[in-house]
Each structure stands twice: as structure tokens, then as C-alpha cells.
Amino acid sequence: AQSVTQPDIHITVSEGASLELRCNYSYGATPYLFWYVQSPGQGLQLLLKYFSGDTLVQGIKGFEAEFKRSQSSFNLRKPSVHWSDAAEYFCAVSGGDMRFGAGTRLTVKP
């Protein structure tokens, strides 16, 4: 069965700094990978998804992610973080049903 690991439980970055959130997956076939964002007390919103083709995918809110098959990774990046990006971020892999990582909480310092 597929699984996802997000190694960082909590990350703090300064506003304007770059961001990279790590995600490693385990899946025997071609993975379908997703990043979601969750604001406190809310549901999850899809940021971006990868199915095939170009390994660098663009999403909403200025986020991008790069699929690296050799490293089984799908890391999320943003060049310049805004205070409104503070939230919890979930990586997910789908191979039938969707499996989520435990999440990374992002704090943005002024």
C-alpha cells in the first residue's frame, strides 16, 4: 500500500524567505501526488498535483513542487513566503484511495 512521510512536523521561516517542505512517498507504480493546505479549523485545499510529464508542477498561491523519482520525493517550494501562508501542509499519494502524510505546520515570522 502507498504511504507518505513528511519529515518536518513544524517549520518556521521569516516572511520573504524561501520555503521548502519535504515529502517522501512509497508506492510501487507511477505515483499520483498532491499537496494540500489547511488553515486552522478548515478543510483542505488542493495546491497542486502531479500525474506525469514535466516533473516541476506549478500550483496556486505561487507554490511549485518537483517530482524526483530517484529520491521518491515530491517537495513543495515557494520563493518568497507571505504571512498568509502560515498553515498546515499535507502531502498525499493516490493509488486508489488517497494516503496523507502527517502534515507540516508552517509558522511565518514577521
Place this chain on the structure above:
Amino acid sequence: DGGITQSPKYLFRKEGQNVTLSCEQNLNHDAMYWYRQDPGQGLRLIYYSQIVNDFQKGDIAEGYSVSREKKESFPLTVTSAQKNPTAFYLCASSVWGSLADRGYTFGSGTRLTVV
């Protein structure tokens, strides 16, 4: 606008009570899902349904029940057999068949607390 509506937003349950969480979608999605979210554990799948009148257990189905009598609706009942029901519950929906389209749409959640 299309979306998923979960109600109520907050729910309090007494020991030994059954409670039902509502989930309604107007996206014409075939599949619907229930997840439980606890701090530091991500989302765990409780039940999912691909079509009307059919559903499958997820990883943590014990103490929960569901029904899928209409395409739009997928209510979750938390029974008295669920010993630790305090959590945030999320409902989601998606198309079914093509994994390429399988981005989920989530509701805004129901926070259930045992009192």
C-alpha cells in the same frame, strides 16, 4: 457555486450516544470519503463510497457507520462503540475512475467533542 457542505461545524456528544455528521455535495462527484484528523497524525480514512448504495471500510472503520442512499449525501454516524471519538472529521469527494482527476474536494469539517 459547487462544493461540499458539512454540518454541524461543532458537535458535542455525551458518553454512550450515537451522533450523525452530515456531508452533502453538489459537484456531481461519484466518490465520497470520510477522514478523521487528530493532531500530529494527519488524516486517516474511515469509510469511502464509490457509488450509491455501496461503501467500503477504510483504516479505522470500527465504531463508525455510513450510508449512501443518494449520490449527494454521505452521512457518518459515530456510534457509542467508538471509544475515543473526539476529533476533527473531514468529508471529501472526487470523480471516480481516472486517477488523474482524483484531486479531492474537502468540506470545512466538523469538530466532535465528547462531554
